[in-house]
Amino acid sequence: MLTLKQSRRLNTLLVGGVSWIVALLLFFPIFWMVLTSFKTEIDAFATPPQLFFTPTLENYLHIQDRSGYFRFAWNSVVISFGATALGMLFAIPAAYSMAFFETKRTKGTLLWMLSTKMLPPVGVLVPIYLLAKQFGLLDTRTVLVIIYTLINLPIMVWMIYTYFRDIPRDILEAARMDGATTLQEMVKVLLPISKGGLASTMLLSLILCWNEAFWSLNLTSANAAPLTALIASYSSPEGLFWAKLSAVSTLACAPILIFGWISQKQLVRGLSFGAVK
Amino acid sequence: MADLKIRNLKKVFDDVEIIKGIDLDVRDREFVVFVGPSGCGKSTLLRLIAGLEEVSSGQIELDGRDITDVSPAKRDLAMVFQTYALYPHMSVRRNMSFALELAKADKNEVARKVSEAARILELEPLLDRKPRQLSGGQRQRVAIGRAIVRNPKVFLFDEPLSNLDAALRVQMRLELARLHKELNATMIYVTHDQVEAMTLADKVVVLNGGRIEQVGSPMELYHSPANLFVAGFLGTPKMGFLRGRIASVGAQGCEVELDAGCRLSLPLQAAGLTSGSDVTLGIRPEHLHRSSDERCHLKVKTDVGERLGSDTYCHVRTRSGESLTMRVRGDFTPRYGQELDLTLESDHCHLFDSQGQAIGQPLQQQVA
Structure with missing residues (x-):
């Protein structure tokens, strides 16, 4: 028989072990991608796969020469931050009214908004493409900012709503008694109190925008193409160049990965939708 | 001066009448306590006076001015909430000065009023702390301080002591009674605790089911209850x-x-x-x-x-x-x-x- 202490220790060990295995499984593809990006094309194709080799930077230099990495990266930054900022501008007032002036239809509206996320994007590809063409927005960063804002808005409203709902109404009423206008109530009281929740919402929106590929591939070609389009351009019909593809993927993922790493704590709180306090 | 007159006040929520026609006079410098069982409408009545709820019908007058449809901030009232409702991201000092800042009051005047309130409530050493660094009783005092600096015509208290432990509640009750005398203020206080009602009030308003059962001094109510409800509700x-x-x-x-x-x-x-x-x-x-x-x-x-x-x-x-x-x-x-x-x-x-x-x-x- 195990004592209570022993069985607890065994439990910790088991849970720890399983966590490590899952984490390694998830991390392995990223690790292999980064590793391959430093191989020559010949090493990249070698069987059995090589773990030890002479590293080279030639893939990275090739990408900068052929495509101009920074142009794509800048597009990604502008589009992601633009769409996130625009989204927050709409999501905050929407969530405010839903959280603090709830009506019989609030829950229904929220669910309906979220249900639009279930729609397969390809279903509206043709109308949106035609609209973009009509307004002369094809291959512009503006069209991606608008589309990304719209597709992320339901999630942003939902997340911010969840955060706002946890804020005691009394505090806002106190501000109202103190003479705050609705705008002052939001800017001076509500937003500072919920800045943690707002930060995680922004972070999630940034990541979703950064990783979005469907619309960027279909609505942009050269001028406004973000990093996801750059990766796609390396899976060319002349055959796959694993090493170069890995290098471009690493470059595309790196900024958001580092960003995510720094803001891990916020992100976990955000993704658990306010469940972890 | 602060004379509050309430005439035939009604409040309907989703077809349910919560306040069923209230007539009440609150005179200058009076300490009025609304008391009743939970769900009797006492908090709703206070929120109607504060302007946090819209009146369905009836009238509220303060010093002859009809304030029924005036926004909360312009009614010259200050409210102390049950949960204190302090702004968690602001220091004690800013919590107290926030209303004056919004009203664009003179900086020196704001500082003077805040330090005066802090002196009365013995909050001076805590002025630069955040609410989370304070105990329940201290938070409550900050909430009262926030009301004092506004120098309102009427103070409204919504069950201010119910989040405190028993010992602190007795202490704060005494402090509130003293504050009422010191400030010469008109106060309306909501509680479900009849001991608070009996000990603090000049005038007790016993509410039940959205109606006033009886209004009178604590001793009047104790010795001559108007009906079975008041008789059974007051006294332990x-x-x-x-x-x-x-x-x-x-x-x-x-x-x-x-x-x-x-x-x-x-x-x-x-x-x-x-x-x-x-x-x-x-x-x-x-x-x-x-x-x-x-x-x-x-x-x-x-x-x-x-x-x-x-x-x-x-x-x-x-x-x-x-x-x-x-x-x-x-x-x-x-x-x-x-x-x-x-x-x-x-x-x-x-x-x-x-x-x-x-x-x-x-x-x-x-x-x-």
Whole structure:
């Protein structure tokens, strides 16, 4: 028989072990991608796969020469931050009214908004493409900012709503008694109190925008193409160049990965939708 | 000056009438307490006065100005919330000065008012702390401070002490009473705790089911409750009730025949009552005595006793099954199931008709 202490220790060990295995499984593809990006094309194709080799930077230099990495990266930054900022501008007032002036239809509206996320994007590809063409927005960063804002808005409203709902109404009423206008109530009281929740919402929106590929591939070609389009351009019909593809993927993922790493704590709180306090 | 007049005030939520027509006058410098069981509408009434809820019909006037549809900030009222509702991201100082900042008051004036409030409430050493670094009692004082700096015509308190522990509640209760005297302020205070109502109020408003049951000074309400509800609600332990009927009516009073098996003559004017009509007799624990003299002998069996040291509250049961509470000396130890003879002080008996209204007592003091 195990004592209570022993069985607890065994439990910790088991849970720890399983966590490590899952984490390694998830991390392995990223690790292999980064590793391959430093191989020559010949090493990249070698069987059995090589773990030890002479590293080279030639893939990275090739990408900068052929495509101009920074142009794509800048597009990604502008589009992601633009769409996130625009989204927050709409999501905050929407969530405010839903959280603090709830009506019989609030829950229904929220669910309906979220249900639009279930729609397969390809279903509206043709109308949106035609609209973009009509307004002369094809291959512009503006069209991606608008589309990304719209597709992320339901999630942003939902997340911010969840955060706002946890804020005691009394505090806002106190501000109202103190003479705050609705705008002052939001800017001076509500937003500072919920800045943690707002930060995680922004972070999630940034990541979703950064990783979005469907619309960027279909609505942009050269001028406004973000990093996801750059990766796609390396899976060319002349055959796959694993090493170069890995290098471009690493470059595309790196900024958001580092960003995510720094803001891990916020992100976990955000993704658990306010469940972890 | 701060004279608040409420006329026929009603509030309807989703077709349910929460406040069913309230008329009330709050005079300058008065400490008025709204008391009642939960769901009686006392907090809603306060929020209507504050402007946090929209009035369905009726009128609220402050010093002759109709404020029924005025926004909360422009009513010249300040409110202290049950949860304190401090701004968590602001220091104590900014919490207190926020309203003045919004009103674009002069900086020196703001600083002067904040330090004055901090002095009164002994908050000076805490001015630069955040609310989360304060204890419950300190937070409550900051919330009061926030109200004081605005120098409002009327202070509104929404169950301000119910989040504090028992010891702190007693202390804060005293501080509030002192503050009322020091500030010479008009205060409206909502509580479900009748001890707070009795100890703090100049005027108690007993609410039940969205209506005023009785308005009066604490002692008026205690000694002359207008109806069964007020009689049962105020006083700890509660007033005991015995069913019975009028046996005879005379010039000196009336005789009541109790179901519990005794006859009692009461010096009450029973206008409009005839022999045989059903009544309820109310008696407070301090007006019941063990005795063996010639007056009403109420035979009871003891239930359990609660010994508080100074007094013992002895719960007893009559032959007709009604329970009463009797206050006896602290050294009396009731035995469970013991038979006792009780006397009722007939001068202190309350009589209520079958509708629950007091008989022979000044009825509810209607507002002019």
